[in-house]
Amino acid sequence: MLEMIGLSPDRLRLEYISASEGSRYAEVMNDFSRKVKALGPLGKGEGIDETVLKRKLEAVYNLLPYIKLVERERLRVPVKSVEAYNEFFASDEFDKIFRDLVADKVELNQIMAILREKPCSVKEISEIFGVTPGEASNRLNRSAREGFIQFDESHMRFCVA
Numbered sequence: 001m002l003e004m005i006g007l008s009p010d011r012l013r014l015e016y017i018s019a020s021e022g023s024r025y026a027e028v029m030n031d032f033s034r035k036v037k038a039l040g041p042l043g044k045g046e047g048i049d050e051t052v053l054k055r056k057l058e059a060v061y062n063l064l065p066y067i068k069l070v071e072r073e074r075l076r077v078p079v080k081s082v083e084a085y086n087e088f089f090a091s092d093e094f095d096k097i098f099r100d101l102v103a104d105k106v107e108l109n110q111i112m113a114i115l116r117e118k119p120c121s122v123k124e125i126s127e128i129f130g131v132t133p134g135e136a137s138n139r140l141n142r143s144a145r146e147g148f149i150q151f152d153e154s155h156m157r158f159c160v161a
Helices: 022-039 050-062 064-074 082-089 092-117 122-129 133-145
Strands: 149-152 157-160
Touching: 050 064, 050 092, 064 092, 082 092, 092 122, 092 133, 092 149, 092 157, 122 133, 133 149, 133 157
Parallel strands: none
Antiparallel strands: 149 157
């Protein structure tokens, strides 16, 4: 999810540490703290404009209930072992499920947030997302077919439906 919105995945670290491993906890926290400080402030370290970062984080935040539902219904690993988790989350199956059920929705939410501010052309959306006009057009047309946005022919811009 972090990579999808342009943030370094190094900003998240998961570790299994038992309550009896106080010194290991301190070591992990100190190491992680150094890495995050080296990355710089959130967004600035990745070269993301503050307004753009805010929009991306809001898109993810607004989808949290949906993401939790997807996780509960489609992303549960039947076997409770570290190996099973690692195998599933590194699989092509997981990538496809995540892309289809989560990544596309985050992208749609970002597009809609932009269009709520003002109607935009394909060119403007392509510049905002840093993609080609063809890719932007595909994203916008897919969102329009799903009924989330519409194309205003008189102004040649997309807007929220």
